[in-house]
Amino acid sequence: MALIRPRYGSRMIKHSSEKKLATYPEFPRLQIRERLGSGRLPGAGLMAMRALIACLLVGHSATAQEPRDLADEYRRPPAEWPAFIVDPGVQAEDIGPLQPLPPIAWHTPGSEALGKLLFFDPRLSGSGQLACVSCHDPQLGWGDGRRVSAGHGRRAGRRNAMTLLNAAYFERLFWDGRAEGLLDLALQPIRSPDEMNANIADIVARLESVGGYPEAFEAAFGSPDVSGQRIAQAIASFARSLVSSPSRFDRFARGEYARLSEKEIEGLHLFRTRAGCMNCHSGPRFSDGGFHHTGLSYYGRRFEDLGRFEITGNPEDRGRFRTPSLRNIRHTGPWMHNGLFTDFKGILRMYNQGIAFAARPRPGAPGLSPLIRPLGLDRGELEALEAFLGALGRKPPFMEPPALPGMAEAANSAKAAPSAAAQAATARTQGNTP
Numbered sequence: 001m002a003l004i005r006p007r008y009g010s011r012m013i014k015h016s017s018e019k020k021l022a023t024y025p026e027f028p029r030l031q032i033r034e035r036l037g038s039g040r041l042p043g044a045g046l047m048a049m050r051a052l053i054a055c056l057l058v059g060h061s062a063t064a065q066e067p068r069d070l071a072d073e074y075r076r077p078p079a080e081w082p083a084f085i086v087d088p089g090v091q092a093e094d095i096g097p098l099q100p101l102p103p104i105a106w107h108t109p110g111s112e113a114l115g116k117l118l119f120f121d122p123r124l125s126g127s128g129q130l131a132c133v134s135c136h137d138p139q140l141g142w143g144d145g146r147r148v149s150a151g152h153g154r155r156a157g158r159r160n161a162m163t164l165l166n167a168a169y170f171e172r173l174f175w176d177g178r179a180e181g182l183l184d185l186a187l188q189p190i191r192s193p194d195e196m197n198a199n200i201a202d203i204v205a206r207l208e209s210v211g212g213y214p215e216a217f218e219a220a221f222g223s224p225d226v227s228g229q230r231i232a233q234a235i236a237s238f239a240r241s242l243v244s245s246p247s248r249f250d251r252f253a254r255g256e257y258a259r260l261s262e263k264e265i266e267g268l269h270l271f272r273t274r275a276g277c278m279n280c281h282s283g284p285r286f287s288d289g290g291f292h293h294t295g296l297s298y299y300g301r302r303f304e305d306l307g308r309f310e311i312t313g314n315p316e317d318r319g320r321f322r323t324p325s326l327r328n329i330r331h332t333g334p335w336m337h338n339g340l341f342t343d344f345k346g347i348l349r350m351y352n353q354g355i356a357f358a359a360r361p362r363p364g365a366p367g368l369s370p371l372i373r374p375l376g377l378d379r380g381e382l383e384a385l386e387a388f389l390g391a392l393g394r395k396p397p398f399m400e401p402p403a404l405p406g407m408a409e410a411a412n413s414a415k416a417a418p419s420a421a422a423q424a425a426t427a428r429t430q431g432n433t434p
């Protein structure tokens with residue numbers, strides 16, 4: 001075991017080929033611990049020696065030199081990267097490229113194609129005006145670009161519409177985890193009075209009467225019957241197909257070392273070590289899938305939202321929300337369950353201060369996660385972290401809306417009317433009205 005106090009605390013273990021566990025009991029003293037049985041690691045004594053030698057060699061010019069050395073430590077397979085750091089007791093997997101989703105019986109190409117129609121179709125709502133795509137728009141990072149969504153009757157919801165990218169990788173969906181996977185979730189927004197406000201039986205009847213839909217159900221499921229279960233399966237299949245394409249970070253991790261700048265590599269290292277992000281945003285999806293209180297419960301105040309507690313009733317869950325993925329994060333704002341942040345830098349400042357505004361809680365307020373603490377990052381380090389987060393995915397590409405069954409005629413007749421009116425108007429301005 002070696003105790004070190006570095007700016008980048010992992011110099012001495014750069015040649016290890018095993019994944020290691022590292023912990024920091026209290027900031028900023030880093031304690032790097034080897035996992036038992038990782039035979040190829042150098043012994044602790046040797047590590048301490050190397051640390052000492054490194055310190056002596058680098059001396060006071062360490063700050064200026066390190067980012068370049070650091071880049072060398074990361075331009076190698078992820079198994080050889082410096083150890084990541086999490087608090088004692090935290091189980092974490094390293095960040096890395098997403099593995100393909102395993103096949104699942106209910107997801108077929110046919111159901112996915114039907115699901116796309118349903119996803120874009122406002123006739124699935126009580127008002128006939130709101131589709132899933134109204135709040136999960138590919139051009140807005142598969143969210144709606146608003147702090148909180150506007151649902152049925154433009155009523156403001158209380159939560160921010162989450163991106164749908166990579167939702168299939170989560171066991172528990174929604175900010176409070178109340179849905180167990182996409183199949184369980186699919187009908188909930190349709191029924192919700194704050195979202196699409198519809199009755200499933202009505203929607204089934206409506207789709208049965210639209211020319212083209214029974215045929216689309218037949219193509220997907222082998223018979224033209226429309227049912228709530230089939231609607232759910234089709235929508236879930238489409239949502240399951242929304243996986244973000246490999247980011248610059250993923251390409252870097254697969255050996256394309258030119259994909260990340262040195263600044264971004266510095267950010268990657270901070271993310272995995274001193275910034276403590278890996279305590280919650282870990283693994284290929286950049287989320288532990290768990291629930292944490294990061295200080296945004298507004299306990300006892302106007303916008304109170306106790307998150308996970310509303311589902312479990314467990315007092316420990318007060319103010320906890322699901323750790324969101326950070327993939328494509330620069331393109332899925334506003335951020336947080338309540339859309340509090342429209343300024344990305346503000347989020348990083350907040351974490352850096354240990355979420356200071358929660359330091360004066362109301363009596364009885366739920367405690368902040370013990371994994372949150374002031375980080376002491378300087379401005380350059382915050383910039384590096386921000387740069388790294390920018391390498392986690394691009395703005396999602398445009399998706400052509402599908403031609404919806406029974407809508408072509410409606411669109412044509414709608415077009416016909418204004419064009420007749422326009423002709424009349426043109427005729428009037430030309431002064432040759434008959």
Ligand code: HEC
Nearest residue numbers: 131132135149150151159160161162167173174175189195
């Ligand atoms: C009125 C806006 C609105 C509409 C319409 C809407 N959603 Fe959402 N969606 C939201 C909001 C807000 C959340 C977060 C809700 C929460 O956590 O309580 C969300 C969350 C989700 C999630 C969870 C993602 C995750 O990572 O956990 C999925 C999946 C989803 N919606 C799919 C759909 C589908 C499918 C439809 C259409 C059937 C739909 N939504 C319609 C606003 C909307």
Ligand code: HEC
Nearest residue numbers: 275277279280292296321322323324335336337351369371
């Ligand atoms: C204690 C666990 C925890 C730690 C540590 C943590 N986060 Fe978070 N993060 C969360 C949770 C939970 C949320 C959602 C909170 C909410 O909406 O109320 C979140 C939200 C975010 C968001 C907004 C995501 C979105 O889609 O709205 C960003 C960006 C973010 N975290 C980045 C970071 C960075 C960078 C670090 C390291 C400096 C970090 N987080 C450390 C748990 C954590």
